[in-house]
Amino acid sequence: MANFPSISQIAGTQVGIYESLWRQADSANKGRIDGASGARLLKKSKLKESVLHKIWNLADPSANGFVDKQGFFVALKLIALAQNGKEISLGSVSLVVPP
Numbered sequence: 702m703a704n705f706p707s708i709s710q711i712a713g714t715q716v717g718i719y720e721s722l723w724r725q726a727d728s729a730n731k732g733r734i735d736g737a738s739g740a741r742l743l744k745k746s747k748l749k750e751s752v753l754h755k756i757w758n759l760a761d762p763s764a765n766g767f768v769d770k771q772g773f774f775v776a777l778k779l780i781a782l783a784q785n786g787k788e789i790s791l792g793s794v795s796l797v798v799p800p
Contacts, residue, residue, distance in 0.1 A: 705791070705794065706794055708770065708774055711775060711777075719777050722742065725742070726739065727773075734767060734768060736767065739773070739776065740753070740757070743757070743776060743780065746780045746783075748783055756783070759779060760775045775794055
C-alpha cells in the first residue's frame, strides 16, 4: 500500500463522517472494501466516472482491487477535493477542504 498520511491527517475535522461512511462500506467488518462496493458508494458523489476512476486508482495504487480504511479515507478526501474544484492528487490529500 502507498505511504499515505495518517487517517487523522486525511480526514481532519471530518473524521466522524469518514468513520461513519467506512462502517457503512465495510459492514462485514473485513477491514477492506472491494472495487464494486467502493464504486457504489463513490458514485453517490455525482462526479464523472473518469474522475472516480482516477480517485480509485490513487486510493488503490497497488491495483489490488480493494482498499483498506486508510485508502478509503484517501478516496473520500479526493472526492471532497474534486467537488471543491481542487487538484486530485496524493499530494493534495492533506489539504483542508470545507465540509
